[in-house]
Amino acid sequence: MQKREFSVGPYEVRGKIDYDKLIKEFGVNKISDEDLSRIKKYTKDLHPYLRRKIFFAQRDLKWCLDEYEKGNKFFLYTGCGPSGPIHIGHLSVWSFTKWLQDKFKTELWFQFTDDEKFLFKGKSYDEIQKWTYENMLDVIALGFNPKNTHFLIDTKHAGLLYPEAIKVAKKINFSTIKAAFGFTDSNNIGSIFYTAMQTVPVFLPNILRKENRPCLIPLAIDQDVHFRISRDVVEKLGYHKPAILHSKFMPPLTGMEGKMSSSEDNLSILTTDSEKEIETKIRKYAFSGGRSTIEEHRKKGGNPDVDVSYQWLTYFEDNDEKLKKIYDDYKSGSLLTSELKQILIEKLNKFLKKHQEKRRKAGKLVEKFVLKF
Numbered sequence: 001m002q003k004r005e006f007s008v009g010p011y012e013v014r015g016k017i018d019y020d021k022l023i024k025e026f027g028v029n030k031i032s033d034e035d036l037s038r039i040k041k042y043t044k045d046l047h048p049y050l051r052r053k054i055f056f057a058q059r060d061l062k063w064c065l066d067e068y069e070k071g072n073k074f075f076l077y078t079g080c081g082p083s084g085p086i087h088i089g090h091l092s093v094w095s096f097t098k099w100l101q102d103k104f105k106t107e108l109w110f111q112f113t114d115d116e117k118f119l120f121k122g123k124s125y126d127e128i129q130k131w132t133y134e135n136m137l138d139v140i141a142l143g144f145n146p147k148n149t150h151f152l153i154d155t156k157h158a159g160l161l162y163p164e165a166i167k168v169a170k171k172i173n174f175s176t177i178k179a180a181f182g183f184t185d186s187n188n189i190g191s192i193f194y195t196a197m198q199t200v201p202v203f204l205p206n207i208l209r210k211e212n213r214p215c216l217i218p219l220a221i222d223q224d225v226h227f228r229i230s231r232d233v234v235e236k237l238g239y240h241k242p243a244i245l246h247s248k249f250m251p252p253l254t255g256m257e258g259k260m261s262s263s264e265d266n267l268s269i270l271t272t273d274s275e276k277e278i279e280t281k282i283r284k285y286a287f288s289g290g291r292s293t294i295e296e297h298r299k300k301g302g303n304p305d306v307d308v309s310y311q312w313l314t315y316f317e318d319n320d321e322k323l324k325k326i327y328d329d330y331k332s333g334s335l336l337t338s339e340l341k342q343i344l345i346e347k348l349n350k351f352l353k354k355h356q357e358k359r360r361k362a363g364k365l366v367e368k369f370v371l372k373f
């Protein structure tokens with residue numbers, strides 16, 4: 001069988017992703033200008049990731065905002081699969097989520113799927129527990145409001161999640177899971193059940209609070225697969241389908257294919273990297289859209305559309321005018337690759353220095369975030 005040129009799912013992201021094709025295949029909707037002005041009506045300004053179409057697709061956003069307008073405010077739900085260190089790609093979805101939390105003053109339910117990562121990765125239970133704690137520090141460092149943010153840890157909150165998960169699981173066939181995730185008979189039986197666990201936070205807050213609020217999930221589009229399966233199930237159980245905002249992937253250091261991964265060190269920048277490490281990684285590995293010689297670059301210009309340093313700046317330089325100038329200068333050849341990399345290095349170091357300071361203090365706050373039940 002011929003391998004497709006790209007593939008996007010929770011357990012594999014590969015190739016150069018055609019996002020327009022994905023929209024069709026996944027049956028999601030492009031975020032329209034109308035959607036954006038609707039959001040802006042409530043938030044006053046638009047997050048750069050919305051302006052830049054990094055968050056580019058949605059499900060049921062209109063319904064979610066209609067309810068909001070009627071006074072039925074949504075809660076936010078997102079999550080983290082704790083299998084290793086956090087890289088700057090993870091942070092993009094979460095910092096956008098924080099913006100939503102601030103603008104709409106909503107509750108956020110944040111799931112740590114230690115069960116998932118134990119089942120899917122060749123790592124011990126203890127190792128996954130260590131990463132769960134480490135990853136919580138990064139989430140907290142982003143500045144979420146502890147009064148409005150609740151961490152659910154699948155194995156720790158099992159007593160709360162499991163009774164609901166089995167209700168979900170009973171309505172999903174093995175054949176559906178096999179087809180959606182490409183599982184075979186050799187997948188372990190825990191992995192087959194897992195989607196049910198990821199579904200529960202869609203409606204758990206409504207059970208706990210005896211309410212009927214919409215759930216809005218910001219996620220990277222690979223995670224849509226779980227919810228595509230469970231949206232109908234949720235409805236059959238008597239709850240609303242969740243609304244979803246989908247983001248693109250931040251490209252790995254080495255080029256525009258696949259997504260960033262922390263299992264391969266040199267493809268990503270970790271939140272714990274030192275200034276020196278960041279500089280070395282970017283200088284050495286960041287795929288460049290520049291020409292092979294300075295003379296040629298000055299004459300013909302570079303290609304920011306494939307240049308990873310430029311692409312990463314679209315995540316870290318909030319100022320549209322500054323960003324546009326960098327784009328134009330690189331394209332015209334007046335900005336060299338080494339200079340572009342320098343801009344990125346300084347930007348990232350400044351951001352991560354602050355992040356690391358907050359991360360060091362985050363340990364004391366963990367208790368405040370983990371849901372008491």
Ligand code: TRP
Nearest residue numbers: 078079080081111113198219223
């Ligand atoms: N499965 C996700 C991961 O591997 C973690 C997760 C759980 C999640 N619930 C979520 C991600 C909801 C986005 C939205 O990272």
